[in-house]
Amino acid sequence: MVDPARSVQPPPPPPLTDEEYAKFCEFFYRKTGIQFQDNKKYYVERRLVERMTKTGSSCFRDYFTMVRFQVSGEELQSLVNTMTVNETYFFREDYQFVALVEGMLPELVRGRSPRQPLRLWSVPCSSGEEPYSIALSILERWDQADHWDIEIHASDIDSRILAEAQAGVFGARSLSRVPRQYLEKYFVSLGDGSYRICDDLRQSIDFSLVNIVDPVQAKRFRDVDVIFCRNLLIYFDDVGRRETVETLYEILVPGGYVCLGHSESMSRMTSLFVPRKFGDTIVYQKPQEKAP
Amino acid sequence: MALVKANPPGIPAVGDGKPTPDGPASGLPPLIETGPSVEDLLAALDAEESTTRRSAARALATHPEAAMALCDRVEIERSPSVRVVLFTTLIRLQSPEIAARLAGLLRSEDVALRNGAIEALQEMPAAVAPSLRALLADPDSDVRLFAVNILGALCHESAPEWLVEVIASEPHVNVCAAAVDALAEVGRPEAVPALQALRARFPDEPFMTFAIDTAVRRIEGR
Structure with missing residues (x-):
């Protein structure tokens, strides 16, 4: 009843x-x-x-x-x-990962002490496809990877999606651009068409809950070499975009890079960065400032 | 493995304080900090290190009372990155008084400073509106030209109307040409008669004829 x-x-x-x-x-x-x-x-x-x-x-x-x-x-x-919108997949805008390993990283390590780690930040990292794609690109496509300590930090404002990123389980749609050999080497099949990324890789990425427009939270990041900040700024208004890219500027080391989404252009937001072309993509570099 | 999980200075790990499905992650510092006073921040605008000056300029975005000091600073600041942040803060604090101060920079010989001011003014439509009439009537044709550049990118409902007023009365061909270019982007059908009339004022300028034809075509959607 x-x-x-x-x-x-x-x-x-x-x-x-x-x-x-x-x-x-x-x-x-x-x-x-x-x-x-x-x-x-x-x-x-x-x-x-x-x-x-x-x-x-x-x-x-x-x-x-x-x-x-x-x-x-x-x-x-x-x-x-x-x-928040969290739609993404592995190796989205792959040419930027190619630019990372073929252009940005080799340039960043030139003359650098091996004791100084390379620090990369994916923000927003959504369900983790981007930071894991960065990690896979470095491990598989950069011949100097073993010579350097490489930190990958990954942040998002959405705590639920961040938990998913840390869990590292992905379905077929998300994995459609992952080469078969990477799947075999770095993933474990869960038998239902989904895969879990291997523990070594999951545990090598530092996930954190960060609201990038909150200066107190953003201030915790320092001396980052490369920031992937793709398809985030499109949600902000003009002054919010300016402030956010200024935050990224403070976080980067001089000579560090920002990668934006393909529909975003730094030159429409600020004159702080210098555009650099690596292969098929344009990324934005923080100059070495001369005046104090 | 080349990848190392690190918790570099200033970056607390969230690994132990795992994000929960619906709650904020632990490990974050409190969101409320006791920051420096306005006086300290204003003093820091004169600091030797550009990082300190940028940081102060950014922090002053919540202090409208610092607006005129920020305007003073932007006029003498030499570091391009600090200038950018000063302009952003002034956009955030925007007011007619700030716009009037920035409008004064349209006379500057420093191209970067002038362009920074133009971009900032374009971002404050309501605040710059009271200054625009004076700028459009300025005796210096360069200043009038920059004012038209501001109008062309200004999100203000009266911008197309003001551009029509410019082409009706402006004597300088370059200022008129800039206004025609802007009307090609933002003009409405009401602008077409004024554009056609402008043709007769500069009959010996083939560029003007071309620009007017383009603007009319775009406005009429042809």
């Missing part, structure tokens, strides 16, 4: 007014740097309603108050997790 009291679902929260939508977007922008235009209202609203339902909030006002004032920040993190 069905308990009538238990079968009654609370009514869904009412739709957001334009003012509430604008208020939310302004708050979310301040917290994350991510900007939603009016044409994203459906996308945002659907996810907000999902979170409101999960938290038992009866209206936007109640939910918004909780997100803003919750001491643990847990609901804000859940909201970030649900609002």
Whole structure:
């Protein structure tokens, strides 16, 4: 027998007014740097309603108050997790990994002491395909790999996707561009079409939860040689983009590189970096500044 | 293996404080820090190290009261990277007063400084609007030209209208040509009669005829 009291679902929260939508977007922008235009209202609203339902909030006002004032920040993190896009795959825009091992790394180690490690940072790293692609490219395509200590750091604002990255389990779509010999050498088949990346590789990458627009969090990174920051800045407004690339500038060593997504151009954001062409791709180098 | 998992100075590992499915990872420092005072930051704008000056310029983005000091600094700052950050902070703090100060830099002989000011002004449409009329009426045709460059990239609903006013009254051919170029990008059909009238004012300038034809074609979607 069905308990009538238990079968009654609370009514869904009412739709957001334009003012509430604008208020939310302004708050979310301040917290994350991510900007939603009016044409994203459906996308945002659907996810907000999902979170409101999960938290038992009866209206936007109640939910918004909780997100803003919750001491643990847990609901804000859940909201970030649900609002961010994490679609990626191994060796996406592969020419940049080729440029890394054939152009950037050889240049970076020229005249460098072997005691000084190479430090690379993938941000946002999403479900891990990018940092693992970096690792595989270095191990398989750079003949000097064994001569250097190479640190790979990987960060994302989304804690759920970061946990997936650390778990290192990938499906067929994600692995479609991984050569067969890499699969055999670095992955373990789980028998259902998915593969887990080997423990050595998983454990060699330092994953961290980072909101790059938060100066306190970003400040923890220093002396990075190469930053992969692809398809993140497209979500920011102009001034947010400028500030974020200035953060990347501070984090890099002089002579270090930033790799952006193929639709992003540093020269439209700032004059801080020098464009460098390696093979089929343009990356951006922090110059050695002359004046103090 | 060449890959090493390291926790370099200043980068705490999250490995032990694993990110949880719905909660923030442990191991992060508290988000609230007691930062230096405004006075300390303003003093740091004069520091010897460019890193310190950049850091101060960035931190002042939450202090509107520092705006005029930042404007003073950008005028004398020699380091290109510090200048970039100063401009970004001024964009963040944007106000008509800041825009008026930056508008003064359009007269600078320092090309990088001038371009930085133009780019910054393009990013503050509401703040620069009150200064634009004066700039467009400036006795120096170079300043008027830069003002048109700002207008062409300005996200302001009146920009097309102001460009039409420029081509109706501006005596200098180069300023008019810049306005025609800008109208080709942002002009609306109301601009077409003014563009056609401009043709008669510079009949001996083949470039102008070409630019007007292009602008009209683009506006009419041909």
